[in-house]
Amino acid sequence: MTEELAPARPFAEALRAAIHAGGVTLDRLAERLRERGTPVSLATLSYWQSGRSQPERPQSLAALANVEHLLGLPAGELGRLLESPKPRGRTVHRLPEPIDSAAPWSDPEGFDRMVVGVDISQDNQLTRLSVHDLIVVGADRAKHVQRTRQVLRAEQDGVDRLVIVAWGESPDEPVPEVVPVRNCAIGRVSRDERTGQVATELLFGHTLAKRETVLIEHEIRCPEPLSQAYEHERVSRLPVREYLIEVRFDPAAPPAHVVRFSDVDGKERVKALTLDSAHTAHALAMDLEPGRYGIRWSWR
Structure with a gap:
């Protein structure tokens, strides 16, 4: 058995399209987010645009607001496409979903x-x-x-x-x-x-x-x-x-x-x-x- 690839998600597709339209690299976007006090790692940005994960925590949502501004999007344009956060905490009685594992330079x-x-x-x-x-x-x-x-x-x-x-x-x-x-x-x-x-x-x-x-x-x-x-x-x-x-x-x-x-x-x-x-x-x-x-x- 092998893990199936994640299906396309509206948030990931919209983020990918906005980054492409803006003509910026993930490295440059990560650098601009650090300058604004909402750092996001290059790996995390890559996961967001591929649909492997999405911003859910408060600090990530703050960074997403800056992403929208930096890419010239209306406030909330990407945020409204987010899926409902996954349940967390001790009340969740199901096996956890693994994140992707990859070398620092990989995708x-x-x-x-x-x-x-x-x-x-x-x-x-x-x-x-x-x-x-x-x-x-x-x-x-x-x-x-x-x-x-x-x-x-x-x-x-x-x-x-x-x-x-x-x-x-x-x-x-x-x-x-x-x-x-x-x-x-x-x-x-x-x-x-x-x-x-x-x-x-x-x-x-x-x-x-x-x-x-x-x-x-x-x-x-x-x-x-x-x-x-x-x-x-x-x-x-x-x-x-x-x-x-x-x-x-x-x-x-x-x-x-x-x-x-x-x-x-x-x-x-x-x-x-x-x-x-x-x-x-x-x-x-x-x-x-x-x-x-x-x-x-x-x-x-």
Whole structure:
């Protein structure tokens, strides 16, 4: 099975047409929104115009009002085309819908094209109880270890796999490889050389029963020569109960500055971090919403 592409939506079509008529790029639109105090990430703008998501939160609706003004549209022209917001909160007793996962430089169409070759239909049947990313950066300032441990719980009988999407440090690099480490094996693999992404099925040791948990580990390995790294980012397509990221630096090449960041619905938050005695920066977060989370750094 594969995920069907989202049908065309009036809001997305109107936004796409307005951007085209206005002769502006998404980069320029994102820049103008930042200048007006209503920042929206490039990825979120791309999702809006493709119909994969829509503005719903107050800060996103404020940004949409500026989008209308910047594109020369009457106030409310795009807002009236929005669909009813999806239910949120503890009163919603249904499996969550995943957001798209894509490399920072990719587009939603690239993601759709890539996941046609794998089965992502079970993704929203797994609750992410705990996710731990360990990144080891060498003296050459490149990532030498990218290991992830996850504790997952099946919310239906018959769940037997998880799809991992990975990418390198830039779209010019060869596609990385996802390697099973513990309690999983490789299933189907779909690569997109144009975007530098790979989607890999991790097959569990057995089919899970409802409410059964599984602990799996995998690594992401990039072909040499390895590029200098400046961040590690996780795109959480679904909620995560607990997320821990730690980045361990070589004592011979410490970073100048380190921050944690999150980007949910186009609003980025940043906080400075300090290294511990093991030259490691870490960030712990609870009850994550779908979005982007990670640690970035600059070099001396």
